[in-house]
Amino acid sequence: MAKQLEGKRVAILVENGFEQVEFTEPKKALEEAGAQTSIVSPQREKVMGWKFVAWGDEHKVDRPLDEASPDDFDALLLPGGVMNPDKLRMNPKAVQFVRAFFDAKKPIAAICHGPWMLVEADVVRGKKMTSYESIKTDLKNAGATWVDEEAVTDQGIVTARKPDDIPAFNRKMIEEFAEGRHAARKAA
Numbered sequence: 001m002a003k004q005l006e007g008k009r010v011a012i013l014v015e016n017g018f019e020q021v022e023f024t025e026p027k028k029a030l031e032e033a034g035a036q037t038s039i040v041s042p043q044r045e046k047v048m049g050w051k052f053v054a055w056g057d058e059h060k061v062d063r064p065l066d067e068a069s070p071d072d073f074d075a076l077l078l079p080g081g082v083m084n085p086d087k088l089r090m091n092p093k094a095v096q097f098v099r100a101f102f103d104a105k106k107p108i109a110a111i112c113h114g115p116w117m118l119v120e121a122d123v124v125r126g127k128k129m130t131s132y133e134s135i136k137t138d139l140k141n142a143g144a145t146w147v148d149e150e151a152v153t154d155q156g157i158v159t160a161r162k163p164d165d166i167p168a169f170n171r172k173m174i175e176e177f178a179e180g181r182h183a184a185r186k187a188a
């Protein structure tokens with residue numbers, strides 16, 4: 001496989017309770033494509049995943065959110081899980097971190113409940129997106145056009161519905177992250 005993302009630095013923003021497979025599989029795909037990934041979290045040392053119905057594995061935090069700058073990264077990955085984005089969206093620093101990627105026109109990928117962070121950062125208005133079905137009304141109310149498709153791309157923002165969509169999500173995410181900044185992205 002070509003190293004499409006060689007030299008790219010990707011922040012993976014998570015809190016305890018991220019859906020583990022929505023973190024591990026995209027992270028693996030990014031690294032196989034040549035990207036350097038960093039786990040960014042409000043937690044300082046480690047975060048714990050969620051495996052569908054029970055706690056999953058612990059992962060070392062590479063950069064605490066308080067010490068992370070969006071300027072240090074080329075793209076952002078937002079895994080889902082219900083607890084993860086629900087905790088993150090109540091953290092003003094996490095919301096600003098996401099908003100900074102959007103404002104800098106850097107690509108962002110969010111799966112399942114991950115788009116909740118995009119709603120909270122107020123960046124979905126006018127965008128075609130997908131998500132886990134239970135948050136489609138949140139996306140619509142925030143101004144997005146919600147569609148029931150496995151992976152959707154709009155101006156450098158990639159979204160997907162659920163773990164079954166990970167293969168399509170990974171392909172679209174790598175493609176968008178390889179393209180880099182999206183100068184044509186409209187302000188939210």
